[in-house]
Amino acid sequence: MTDAAGVFIKICGLRTAHDVDVAVAAGADAVGFVFAPGSPRTVDAATARELAARVPDGVLTVGVFRRQAVAEVRRFAEESGVRGVQLHGEEGPEDFEALRADGRTLLRATAEHVKRCGEYGEDLLLLDAPDPGSGKPWNWGAADFTAPEGRWLLAGGLNPGNVRAALAATGAWGADVSSGVERERGVKSPELIQAFIEAARAR
Numbered sequence: 001m002t003d004a005a006g007v008f009i010k011i012c013g014l015r016t017a018h019d020v021d022v023a024v025a026a027g028a029d030a031v032g033f034v035f036a037p038g039s040p041r042t043v044d045a046a047t048a049r050e051l052a053a054r055v056p057d058g059v060l061t062v063g064v065f066r067r068q069a070v071a072e073v074r075r076f077a078e079e080s081g082v083r084g085v086q087l088h089g090e091e092g093p094e095d096f097e098a099l100r101a102d103g104r105t106l107l108r109a110t111a112e113h114v115k116r117c118g119e120y121g122e123d124l125l126l127l128d129a130p131d132p133g134s135g136k137p138w139n140w141g142a143a144d145f146t147a148p149e150g151r152w153l154l155a156g157g158l159n160p161g162n163v164r165a166a167l168a169a170t171g172a173w174g175a176d177v178s179s180g181v182e183r184e185r186g187v188k189s190p191e192l193i194q195a196f197i198e199a200a201r202a203r
């Protein structure tokens with residue numbers, strides 16, 4: 001799970017075939033489909049299956065969940081065919097262990113301080129804002145921020161204008177974005193997706 005430019009990028013909350021194609025063509029390493037209820041980006045499993053089918057093997061498809069039971073996560077993942085699941089909630093290591101058996105890439109999203117990646121058995125740690133998908137940043141630039149040991153993704157209020165500085169300030173291995181590449185809430189902008197990926201990988 002690396003890319004030639006060295007910055008792993010996930011574009012999240014995709015709902016249309018065009019947006020999926022744009023993200024893949026622009027060089028995203030992963031694309032996310034939101035299964036958490038109540039988001040303007042929520043899609044059903046059948047829609048996600050159609051979208052995921054457009055994605056080449058080298059790009060990870062991720063189902064995004066929030067406070068959903070393991071059985072529900074598994075059902076959505078099976079029905080949609082996503083190859084990764086991202087959990088935002090109160091899941092513990094036992095939930096990751098249960099899902100590990102399914103062979104999917106496991107992403108753990110948290111707003112809490114974490115010392116090292118993989119503590120819950122996840123493949124990728126994601127440090128996000130307390131209100132995921134809100135477009136609100138958290139204090140990743142604070143002087144007392146200590147990055148976890150290992151490879152982790154930064155999310156929360158990122159956009160083409162701040163992603164490079166955010167990556168440089170935190171040392172994150174990659175970035176995850178939703179709101180910052182939308183022209184209105186829940187509606188992606190192809191131009192912003194391209195600009196985000198270019199900015200994240202600018203040297």
Ligand SMILES: O=C(O)c1ccccc1N[C@@H]1O[C@H](COP(=O)(O)O)[C@@H](O)[C@H]1O
Nearest residue numbers: 012036039132133135155156157178179
């Ligand atoms: O995008 C959502 O609506 C969402 C809903 C529930 C859980 C996670 C969600 N998205 C995740 O939030 C961050 C992106 O946040 P931002 O909008 O860029 O500030 C990312 O991890 C998404 O996967």
